Amino acid sequence: MPISRENLGSAEFLFDYGAGAAYVLGGMVKGISSVQLVRIAARAGYLAFFGAGGLKLDVVREAVLALASDPGHAAPWGVNFLHNPLIPLQEDALVDILLAGGVRRIEASAFVQITPALVRYRLTGLGFDDAGKPLPRQRILAKVSHPEIGRLFMSPPPDQLVSALLHSGRLTAAEAAAACKIPLADDVCVEADSGGHTDRRPSFALIPAFVRLRNEMAKQYPDLPKVRVGAAGGIGSPEAVAAALMLGADFVMTGSINQCTPEAGTSDVVKDMLAAAEPQDFDMAPAGDLFEIGAKVQVLKRGTMFAARANRLYDIYRTHAAIEEVPPAVLSELENRVFGRTIADVWQETEAYYRQAAPRQLERLSPKQRMAMIFRWYFIHSQRLAQQGMIGQRANFQIHCGPAMAACNRWLAGSSLEDWRFRHVDVLADRLLAEAAQVLEQRYADFGMR
Numbered sequence: 179m180p181i182s183r184e185n186l187g188s189a190e191f192l193f194d195y196g197a198g199a200a201y202v203l204g205g206m207v208k209g210i211s212s213v214q215l216v217r218i219a220a221r222a223g224y225l226a227f228f229g230a231g232g233l234k235l236d237v238v239r240e241a242v243l244a245l246a247s248d249p250g251h252a253a254p255w256g257v258n259f260l261h262n263p264l265i266p267l268q269e270d271a272l273v274d275i276l277l278a279g280g281v282r283r284i285e286a287s288a289f290v291q292i293t294p295a296l297v298r299y300r301l302t303g304l305g306f307d308d309a310g311k312p313l314p315r316q317r318i319l320a321k322v323s324h325p326e327i328g329r330l331f332m333s334p335p336p337d338q339l340v341s342a343l344l345h346s347g348r349l350t351a352a353e354a355a356a357a358c359k360i361p362l363a364d365d366v367c368v369e370a371d372s373g374g375h376t377d378r379r380p381s382f383a384l385i386p387a388f389v390r391l392r393n394e395m396a397k398q399y400p401d402l403p404k405v406r407v408g409a410a411g412g413i414g415s416p417e418a419v420a421a422a423l424m425l426g427a428d429f430v431m432t433g434s435i436n437q438c439t440p441e442a443g444t445s446d447v448v449k450d451m452l453a454a455a456e457p458q459d460f461d462m463a464p465a466g467d468l469f470e471i472g473a474k475v476q477v478l479k480r481g482t483m484f485a486a487r488a489n490r491l492y493d494i495y496r497t498h499a500a501i502e503e504v505p506p507a508v509l510s511e512l513e514n515r516v517f518g519r520t521i522a523d524v525w526q527e528t529e530a531y532y533r534q535a536a537p538r539q540l541e542r543l544s545p546k547q548r549m550a551m552i553f554r555w556y557f558i559h560s561q562r563l564a565q566q567g568m569i570g571q572r573a574n575f576q577i578h579c580g581p582a583m584a585a586c587n588r589w590l591a592g593s594s595l596e597d598w599r600f601r602h603v604d605v606l607a608d609r610l611l612a613e614a615a616q617v618l619e620q621r622y623a624d625f626g627m628r
């Protein structure tokens with residue numbers, strides 16, 4: 179049988195998600211993975227996740243309603259579900275929206291521990307088929323880079339969380355009793371060097387390690403359905419898709435390349451910048467949402483000063499105990515060159531947000547935490563400037579992206595998709611997978627196997 183789009187990767191994946199290919203479009207924050215992006219991909223049979231991170235819950239609710247009506251619940255789409263260590267109650271509120279809206283799939287990411295909200299989403303409505311096989315109503319695709327977190331997602335939901343949810347009436351006795359019959363996630367997608375949050379591990383090392391971990395876990399829990407392993411990070415060419423599958427991935431996921439498509443919820447200016455990116459045009463910067471713990475994001479470097487400015491903010495944060503301790507000359511440099519407004523204005527805006535979202539947290543802030551909140555404002559602001567395409571502020575654009583984008587630009591140079599305006603997400607996925615199949619066929623032929 180010739181290799182084709184339909185038989186690249188796991189057949190069970192296609193069955194479980196109602197997808198036409200073992201290819202996933204990862205969620206991109208603040209609706210960059212827009213309703214339109216998810217709709218077009220899902221209509222073509224590609225599993226795609228709406229970028230709910232950083233959006234108000236009302237906006238997510240509206241997106242869910244829009245996707246439930248078109249492409250509808252049977253199509254392969256879901257919502258990105260980010261761990262929220264700062265405001266844990268928001269995870270619960272998001273689960274309420276997802277369950278009420280009939281969302282059957284989430285892409286769980288940034289988790290450092292398993293939370294009650296995640297377990298409730300997974301177990302609500304869990305039943306069994308006629309043969310006694312567990313039939314989860316909701317599926318979880320977990321995106322991880324650390325084996326210990328991968329192990330948690332490959333295990334059944336933790337007993338103590340299940341008991342607590344049962345006792346608080348948030349799970350039924352039947353749902354709680356069935357919990358030990360399924361792993362927390364159906365799929366664990368290994369995130370290597372990628373756009374956005376990344377600890378930049380190489381796929382060559384990560385994918386085989388996770389495939390072995392999955393095989394070990396299958397031995398430890400022989401009665402549970404087998405968890406699939408996916409590959410994300412650095413995939414922007416047919417050769418990369420083929421390599422990920424040869425390393426043992428059951429499916430592949432892309433992110434960066436989908437940001438440079440007509441459907442992505444960002445500005446044309448950003449898409450023009452991305453379409454010109456070369457392999458050396460990326461840099462690491464602190465992550466705004468996890469600023470205090472020093473987490474990093476990969477961003478586009480060419481044409482913006484964001485990475486340099488954000489790294490400077492992090493250095494100032496590390497070396498001072500409070501904003502009042504920062505020398506006046508440095509503060510005025512920040513106000514004029516980075517924030518474009520006074521620190522007092524930034525604080526006023528930040529405080530107003532938190533007074534509404536988490537008033538009790540606001541009262542307990544230490545001076546250092548207050549400084550972190552002021553600096554974090556820049557990360558929200560710089561992302562907004564890029565998304566809105568404020569060309570005069572290009573130096574502050576924060577554009578999450580990884581070198582997969584450059585590989586994609588090189589691959590498509592001189593083709594009908596050279597101009598991003600033609601790179602519709604479904605067309606891009608079709609071509610990527612069709613050519614990946616050709617790459618594999620060719621390699622087998624090179625080795626004298628066809």
Ligand SMILES: Cc1cc2nc3c(=O)[nH]c(=O)nc-3n(C[C@H](O)[C@H](O)[C@H](O)COP(=O)(O)O)c2cc1C
Nearest residue numbers: 204205206207231287372373374411412433434578
């Ligand atoms: C602009 C952008 C925003 C992203 N936002 C999120 C997000 O909110 N949640 C998430 O789980 N992953 C996010 N990611 C990661 C992608 O879903 C995907 O895992 C990653 O981009 C794959 O690696 P690649 O960029 O090398 O293709 C983002 C990636 C990009 C490029």
